Amino acid sequence: MSAAVRDLSAAHAEVKAEITRTDSKASLLLAFIGAVLAGVWSAGKDLPLTAYTLAPGLAGIATLLGAASLLLSSVRPNLSGRHGFPLWATLTPEQIRDAVATDIATDIAGLSRIAVTKFTALQRAIDLTRIGGTLLVAATVITLGGAA
Numbered sequence: 001m002s003a004a005v006r007d008l009s010a011a012h013a014e015v016k017a018e019i020t021r022t023d024s025k026a027s028l029l030l031a032f033i034g035a036v037l038a039g040v041w042s043a044g045k046d047l048p049l050t051a052y053t054l055a056p057g058l059a060g061i062a063t064l065l066g067a068a069s070l071l072l073s074s075v076r077p078n079l080s081g082r083h084g085f086p087l088w089a090t091l092t093p094e095q096i097r098d099a100v101a102t103d104i105a106t107d108i109a110g111l112s113r114i115a116v117t118k119f120t121a122l123q124r125a126i127d128l129t130r131i132g133g134t135l136l137v138a139a140t141v142i143t144l145g146g147a148a
Helices: 003-044 051-075 093-102 104-145
Strands: none
Touching (some): 003 104, 051 104
16 A cells, blocks of 8 residues: 555545544534523423523523534535445445545545534534523523522
């Protein structure tokens, strides 16, 4: 195996690993958001809520739902057939060998674009989760502080 082929194979594996890491992080963050929303519902359903607590509380919930939506869109499978196994499912074994042998650099570029899109969505979802959490903490402080 030549050094160039080895380097391409290593780059290909690295990009695929980064996509897997991002999907794992997104899954964990989705689980966290679900737990926070369940906790908010459990705690908030029995409390007397006023407009002072509802405003930041509902804004926090809406922000967390937006973060969850963004995460779901980032891990949604792409079955358009342009890349990866959907395309391979339409090829013969010989065509797959030819495509892999000649298009690994193209595959790395395509996977890298997918990874960057996923990274960006994950960053935005984390930012929204922080904002939503801050709003929920504000609603909790208002409720427990007696200002409501």
